Amino acid sequence: MAEDLVRFENVVYRRGRKTIFDGLSLRIKKGQTVAILGPSGSGKTTLLKLIGGQLRPEKGSVIVNGKDVAALSREELFELRRDMGMLFQSGALFTDLTVFENVAFPLNVHTDLSADLIRDLVLIKLQAVGLRGASTLYPSELSGGMLRRVALARAMALDPGLIMYDEPFTGLDPIAMGVIVELIRRVAEVYKTTGIIVSHDIEETANISDYIYIISDGRVIGEGERGFLREDQSPRIRQFMDGLPDGPVPFHYPATDYAEEMLTENQKVGWFNFD
Amino acid sequence: MLTLIRGLGRFSLEVFQTLGRAGRLWWMSIVRRPRLSNLPLIIRQVYQLGVLSVVITVLSGFSIGAVLALQGYDQLVQYGTESALGLGVALVLVLEIGPVVSALLFAGRAGSAVTAEIGLMKATEQLTSMEMMGVDPMQRILAPRLWGGFIALPLLALMFSVVGIWGSAVIGVEWLGVHEGTFWSTMQDGVDFVRQVMKGVIKSVVFGLVVTWIAVFQGYDAIPTSEGISSATTKTVVYSSVSVLVLDFFLTLMMFDY
Numbered sequence: 001m002a003e004d005l006v007r008f009e010n011v012v013y014r015r016g017r018k019t020i021f022d023g024l025s026l027r028i029k030k031g032q033t034v035a036i037l038g039p040s041g042s043g044k045t046t047l048l049k050l051i052g053g054q055l056r057p058e059k060g061s062v063i064v065n066g067k068d069v070a071a072l073s074r075e076e077l078f079e080l081r082r083d084m085g086m087l088f089q090s091g092a093l094f095t096d097l098t099v100f101e102n103v104a105f106p107l108n109v110h111t112d113l114s115a116d117l118i119r120d121l122v123l124i125k126l127q128a129v130g131l132r133g134a135s136t137l138y139p140s141e142l143s144g145g146m147l148r149r150v151a152l153a154r155a156m157a158l159d160p161g162l163i164m165y166d167e168p169f170t171g172l173d174p175i176a177m178g179v180i181v182e183l184i185r186r187v188a189e190v191y192k193t194t195g196i197i198v199s200h201d202i203e204e205t206a207n208i209s210d211y212i213y214i215i216s217d218g219r220v221i222g223e224g225e226r227g228f229l230r231e232d233q234s235p236r237i238r239q240f241m242d243g244l245p246d247g248p249v250p251f252h253y254p255a256t257d258y259a260e261e262m263l264t265e266n267q268k269v270g271w272f273n274f275d
Numbered sequence: 276m277l278t279l280i281r282g283l284g285r286f287s288l289e290v291f292q293t294l295g296r297a298g299r300l301w302w303m304s305i306v307r308r309p310r311l312s313n314l315p316l317i318i319r320q321v322y323q324l325g326v327l328s329v330v331i332t333v334l335s336g337f338s339i340g341a342v343l344a345l346q347g348y349d350q351l352v353q354y355g356t357e358s359a360l361g362l363g364v365a366l367v368l369v370l371e372i373g374p375v376v377s378a379l380l381f382a383g384r385a386g387s388a389v390t391a392e393i394g395l396m397k398a399t400e401q402l403t404s405m406e407m408m409g410v411d412p413m414q415r416i417l418a419p420r421l422w423g424g425f426i427a428l429p430l431l432a433l434m435f436s437v438v439g440i441w442g443s444a445v446i447g448v449e450w451l452g453v454h455e456g457t458f459w460s461t462m463q464d465g466v467d468f469v470r471q472v473m474k475g476v477i478k479s480v481v482f483g484l485v486v487t488w489i490a491v492f493q494g495y496d497a498i499p500t501s502e503g504i505s506s507a508t509t510k511t512v513v514y515s516s517v518s519v520l521v522l523d524f525f526l527t528l529m530m531f532d533y
Contacts, residue, residue, distance in 0.1 A: 052407050074411075081409040092404035106408050109415075151404075 004063070005030045005162060005194050006051055011060035013046060020046050022218035023060070028211075030161075033188045033195040035209035037202060039240060039249055042216050044198040048164045051196070052084060053077045065161075082110055085155030085163040089170055091147035093139040099126070099150050100135035106157045125153040129183060145176025152183055162194045163187065169201040177204060184208055202229070202241065214240060216249065297492045304413040304491075305421055313419055320423025324385040324487075328431055331380055336435040339372060340364060340442025347443075348451050357451075361458035362465040364443040365436075369466060369475045373436035375523050378482035381428050382515035386490035389420050390511040393494025394504035402495075417491050424487025425480075432479035474530050481522060486515040 006028040013021040020043040028034045036044050049055045050062050053069040062069045064080060072080060093102045103122045107113060113121070126132040129149040139147060148168065155163055165184060169177050185208045188195050199205040206212060206226055214222040214229075214237060222228070222237045229241055239247035255261070343364045351357045393416065396402050402412045440462075447453045466472065490511045497507035 054403065054406060078406075078409040078411060081407055084407065084409075086404065086407040088400050088404055090400055092400035094401055094405075095399070106410075109408070109410050 003030055004028065005065060006196070007063040008047075008050075009061050009063070011050065011057045011062060013043070013050065013055065013057050015046075019218055021057070024215070024219060025060075026213050026220055026223070028194065028196060030194055031192050032210045033184070033197065033208060035205040035212045036196060036198045036215060037200060037205060037212060037240070038215040040200060043218065044200075044215065045166055047215070048086065048166055048196065048198055051164065052081060052086065082158065083161045085158070085160040087148065087151050087155050087163065087165045087168055089167040091139065091144075091151040093147060093151055093154070095139050097138075098135065099131060099137050099139070099142070102139070102150060103154045103157055106154065110158060121157070122153075125156055126150075128156075128186075129153045130179070143176070145172050145179060148172070148176075148180055149183065152180070152187070156187060156191070156193075159191060160193065162196070165195065165197045165199070167199055168197065169199060169204050181208055216240070293496070296496060297488065300413070300417065300492050300495060301421075301488060304418040310414060310418075313414065313422075316415070316419035317422045317426070320419045321427050324381075324389070324420070324423045325427025325431060328381060328384050328427070329434065331384055332377055332431045332435050333438050335376060335380055336368075336373075336438035337442035339376060340368065340439030340444075341446045343367060343372075343439070344443035344446035344451070348447060348453065357447075357453050358457040359461055360443070360447045360453050361440075361462040364447070365440050365462045365466050366471060368436040368439040368443075369472055371475075371523070371527075373439065374432045374475050374479040374482060375519060377432040377435040378428060378479065378486055378519045379516055381424070381431060381483075382486045382490070382512055382519065385424060385427070386486050386511045386515050387508045389424070389487070389490040390494040390497070390508045391504060393417070393420070393491060394497035394499070394507050397495065397497060398499035398501075398504060417495060420491050421487050424490070425483045428483030428486065429476055429479040432475065432482075436475065477530070478523065478526050481526060482519050485518050485522065489515045489518065 004027045008024050008026045011021050011024045012019070013024075024047075036047060038044050046055060050057060051064055051069070053062075053064075053072065056070045065083070067076075067080060069077070069080070093099075094105065097105065100122055103125055104118050107118045107121060111118075123132055123135070126135055129152055131146060131149055131153070134142065134146065134150075139150070142150065168180050168184065172180065181204050184195065184197065187193055188208070197205050197209060206229060209226065211225055212223065212229060213220050216236055222232055222234065224232070229237070232238075232241075236248045238244070239249060245251050344360060347360050347363050348357055351360055351363070393402075396412075396416065402416065405412045405415060444458060448455045448458050493507040493511045493514070497503045
């Protein structure tokens with residue numbers, strides 16, 4: 001049985017007064033592609049930041065590759081991150097560098113390889129995402145889907161053991177989405193890389209994942225292999241899966257009584273009252 | 276009254292917290308581990324912040340030198356002491372106007388650009404992605420800019436003074452007819468390298484340090500939204516300008532042993 005690459009043990013994390021995670025526990029096995037699904041604002045991106053050590057849990061621990069992330073020094077953390085790749089929703093490419101230079105960046109910084117070898121490696125990665133022809137372009141000249149493909153090539157540059165995908169399908173047209181789905185699938189198959197996909201696009205994510213966690217209200221509310229989503233009848237999971245506007249996740253933001261507020265006198269809003 | 280005290284307390288806490296964060300940034304990017312491998316990045320920043328500011332520095336320096344010559348000649352000629360024009364203009368430029376005005380120009384051109392650049396890198400997650408790649412943005416992005424500004428500003432200030440003196444010579448000697456020999460010889464006699472030029476250089480070194488520190492910190496500490504970046508850019512220019520003028524007073528006070 002494969003060992004755990006990432007383990008959350010009763011993680012509590014608060015941002016200000018808002019509790020994001022309240023005793024979250026989950027495990028991600030080496031070589032698996034795991035989906036973390038959940039409604040917007042459920043802390044999915046926060047989860048990735050906890051794995052990368054950009055945030056530290058208030059209680060509990062996040063173990064990556066056998067190391068407690070919160071206990072690492074800044075240098076050890078940077079060392080750990082060299083074996084991680086992350087695909088940001090925005091791509092987060094360096095805007096002053098070309099596509100080629102962006103993909104070459106981690107290789108230039110972390111390896112002593114010759115310029116010729118780096119060139120070959122970058123071209124291989126760009127060929128894999130279909131953008132070798134765009135190597136001289138700047139990020140501002142690329143479409144949203146292309147940006148994400150370059151970002152994927154950059155995340156793969158050092159052949160990391162773990163790649164985290166933050167909302168990889170959001171805002172893409174069907175063709176671009178199909179390309180990204182296929183690329184993520186291929187990365188997992190060919191490189192045997194562990195993948196964590198954080199998303200709220202259920203279909204696409206579920207299709208390429210080996211295991212699925214659903215988080216809501218700071219906890220895991222359901223988990224299982226691909227098929228479980230269709231079978232699970234708990235109201236929270238049904239609401240999420242069937243896209244019901246109201247349910248355990250309420251439609252209304254917490255507020256005072258509607259009738260009461262409508263009957264009270266108009267209050268001044270901000271500095272000016274436009275009466 | 277209680278609200279006032281509470282507000283004052285909160286404000287003081289915020290000021291100290293900001294100073295703490297700025298100090299930490301300085302420590303983490305410069306003092307803790309200076310790296311020789313950053314040298315090419317520093318040279319690039321000296322180009323970005325310094326070389327690209329040469330045109331406005333030269334234009335402003337020439338204009339201010341020319342104006343000083345016109346104004347100075349107008350006053351001096353009444354007492355028949357126009358021969359001291361060169362000395363007066365050189366002292367004013369080297370000691371005061373060179374370091375101060377070049378620092379103000381630098382804050383407006385280079386400082387605001389640094390803040391906006393770093394703020395946008397933060398807003399577009401470029402700094403985060405760098406961190407996630409195991410590259411420390413403090414070393415890679417902030418440190419070269421801090422060094423770049425620190426090196427560039429004293430050079431710009433010297434350039435400003437030199438061009439200013441040239442501007443005053445063009446107006447004073449070529450146009451207003453001050454004797455060329457006396458113009459340059461009074462300047463040579465009266466301006467001492469250690470006692471005057473070095474004081475100006477020390478000032479611009481301090482200004483370089485403060486202005487780039489403010490610019491880099493404001494960018495790094497900016498709220499990553501368009502409003503946040505615009506406010507950070509404004510703060511850079513305002514805080515830098517005020518700091519330069521206030522520090523100029525204290526530095527002058529210290530260096531002249533009053």
